[in-house]
Structure formats: structure tokens, C-alpha cells
Amino acid sequence: MADDEPKIPKFIKRKGYNMKILNPKYYVPYMKxxxxxxxxxxxxxxxxSNESSLTEEKAKENFDFFVISKNNRVRIFRKWIEDNFYINLDYxxxxxxxxSDWMAIYAPIIVRVRKDFFISYYTYNPEWNGKFIGCNLIFDIGLYIGEYLIKxxxxxxxxxxxxxNVIGDMNKSQFYNKPFIAGSFYEIGNVIFCPFWECSNALGSELIFSNVKINxxxxxxxxxxxxxYMADIPARAQMQITEDVKDGPLE
Known part of the structure; x- marks a missing residue:
């Protein structure tokens, strides 16, 4: 397993396990x-297929499709979350x-069926419909975050x-040839997968079980x-993060 691959808890790996136990506090959010x-x-x-396993030509075709599709997908997502949850994402x-507040409630239940969830999100196979339809939403949240940073x-x-920068052989990275935000001297992260991490972490947490408080x-x-913060660090500057920036400015 690659170092940056999400750690899947053993109980998720069990054959046929699909996490039917749901915290009662999630009943209404899940139905909604x-x-x-x-x-x-x-x-x-x-x-x-995961772009890291495609030829450069085919990976570029996937990326071109992404570029053509992204503005419409962000528009659809913004309208969806406003129509259904009354949240205006206005950048x-x-x-x-x-x-972030919305994700704290809904992240664990965007995709409830766990079997093949990670495989589907990375490779588009199984396709993102039916029980995996939530993969589209996770992807679009990442799109909005990326567009927010660009603005x-x-x-x-x-x-x-x-x-x-972590794995010596870049072809072993599941991110290789996937869309990400460039233009910063220091890598700021793969925003398409940021909400995926949030969701995957929630899947493996104890939040879904009935005897644990929701944090x-x-x-x-x-x-x-x-x-x-990372984007603002000038090229060739000596990067020394001496403070906690997680509560820093968002603009």
C-alpha cells in the first residue's frame, strides 16, 4: 500500500461488510x-481507470474532459446544495x-455502502451511479474548493x-495525472481529494455507531x-511554518 493511500480499517475490509449500523442521529440526515x-x-x-495507469494520451483526454466539464459541474453543485440545504456558496x-459545517454532518453518509467505495472513487469503476452516486458529490465539493482557491x-x-514529494516513483502515486491545483511554488495539496479524505476518515471513524457522540x-x-498560506509563500523562500495556520484567514 502506498504511503499516501488512505488507511482502510480492518472492519471495512471484511468481505461483504457494508456498515448497516447507523447512529440514530444520522437517520434524518441520511434520508435527506x-x-x-x-x-x-x-x-x-x-x-x-485511474489516470496513473493510463497512457499519457488517454490521461490527457480525461483531463481535457475535466476542464470542459468543471464549470458546469460547479454550477450544478452550487444549485443543488442551495436548493436542498439552503446554503449559498458564493465564493x-x-x-x-x-x-465545513455541512460536511461535519453529512460526510459520513454521502456514500453509505463501503465495499468498493475507494476503488470506485479512484478509478470511476464501478461507475458513479446507484449506490456510488455520492462519489459525484464528493468530487464536486473538491471542484468548488479548487475554484475558490483560484478566485x-x-x-x-x-x-x-x-x-x-513523498513517493520516489511517481507512477505509484494514485494522484499521478489527476487534476490538481498548480501555480504555487510549494505544493498546496490535491483539492479534488480533500473532501474524499474527509469522507473516508469519517467512514473509518466511530461516528457512525450509536453509542458515540458526534464531534x-x-x-x-x-x-x-x-x-x-502555502500558496502565498514566495518561490525559493525558506519554508518554516512556525505557527498553527489551520485557523488562519480564508481569503
């Missing part, structure tokens, strides 16, 4: 989001706060991920704050 996701627009790139700092720092832009998460707000 399940209803809201019905008919949600599916993201379907031309090549259904203000307050919108990140609202989205706040105009030198940032979408590109294909071509390097990895509010602030992962998305912290990610955006740190991404903006």
Missing part, C-alpha cells in the same frame, strides 16, 4: 441526502465555513499532477486556510 442525491449528475470521463470565506489567488490553476469536524476549513 439520499433523497437529494437522486438523479444527481454523473461525472463520466472517457476512460474509466466568500463564509461559504467555506458553511460547507482568491489568481496565479493558481488546474493542471495534471506530475510529481510527488464536529473542521477539516475543510483547515485545508483551505493552509492551502492559501
Amino acid at each position: 441526502i439520499s433523497s437529494a442525491l437522486h438523479g444527481y449528475d454523473m461525472y463520466s470521463p472517457p476512460h474509466k 466568500s470565506a463564509a461559504s467555506i465555513e458553511k460547507l 482568491k489567488r489568481s496565479f493558481l490553476h488546474w493542471d495534471m499532477y506530475r510529481y510527488n 464536529k469536524s473542521d477539516t475543510l476549513r483547515a485545508f483551505v486556510s493552509q492551502a492559501i
Whole structure:
């Protein structure tokens, strides 16, 4: 398993396990989001495989599809969350706060069926419909975060991920050739997968079980704050983060 691959708890790995135990506090949110996701627009790139395993030509075709699709997908997502949850994502700092609060409630139940969830999100196979329809929503949340960062720092832009500072052989990274935010001297992270991490962490947590309190998460707000901080570090500067920036400015 690659170092940056999410750690899947043993109970998720059990064959056939689909986490039927649900905290009663999630009953209403689960019914609400399940209803809201019905008919949600599916993201379907031309090549259904992890881009790291595709040829450069096919990976570029997937990326071109992403670029063509992203503005419409963000528009659909913003309308969806406003129509169903009355949240106006207007690219203000307050919108990140609202989205982070929303994720604290709904992240664990966006995709309730756990078997093949990680595989589906990375490879688009199984396709993102039916029980995996929530993958589209996770992806679109990442799109909104990326567009938010670009609006706040105009030198940032979408590109294909071509390097990895952690793994020596970049072809072993599941992020290779996937969309990410470029333009910063220091890597600010793969925003498409930021909400995925939040969701996957929630899947493996004890939050879903009935005898545990629900603790509010602030992962998305912290990610955006740190991404903006990293983007502002000038080229060739000696990077020394001497303070906790997770509560820093969002603009």
C-alpha cells in the first residue's frame, strides 16, 4: 500500500461488510441526502481507470474532459446544495465555513455502502451511479474548493499532477495525472481529494455507531486556510511554518 493511500480499517475490509449500523442521529440526515442525491449528475470521463495507469494520451483526454466539464459541474453543485440545504456558496470565506459545517454532518453518509467505495472513487469503476452516486458529490465539493482557491489567488490553476514529494516513483502515486491545483511554488495539496479524505476518515471513524457522540469536524476549513498560506509563500523562500495556520484567514 502506498504511503499516501488512505488507511482502510480492518472492519471495512471484511468481505461483504457494508456498515448497516447507523447512529440514530444520522437517520434524518441520511434520508435527506439520499433523497437529494437522486438523479444527481454523473461525472463520466472517457476512460474509466485511474489516470496513473493510463497512457499519457488517454490521461490527457480525461483531463481535457475535466476542464470542459468543471464549470458546469460547479454550477450544478452550487444549485443543488442551495436548493436542498439552503446554503449559498458564493465564493466568500463564509461559504467555506458553511460547507465545513455541512460536511461535519453529512460526510459520513454521502456514500453509505463501503465495499468498493475507494476503488470506485479512484478509478470511476464501478461507475458513479446507484449506490456510488455520492462519489459525484464528493468530487464536486473538491471542484468548488479548487475554484475558490483560484478566485482568491489568481496565479493558481488546474493542471495534471506530475510529481510527488513523498513517493520516489511517481507512477505509484494514485494522484499521478489527476487534476490538481498548480501555480504555487510549494505544493498546496490535491483539492479534488480533500473532501474524499474527509469522507473516508469519517467512514473509518466511530461516528457512525450509536453509542458515540458526534464531534464536529473542521477539516475543510483547515485545508483551505493552509492551502492559501502555502500558496502565498514566495518561490525559493525558506519554508518554516512556525505557527498553527489551520485557523488562519480564508481569503
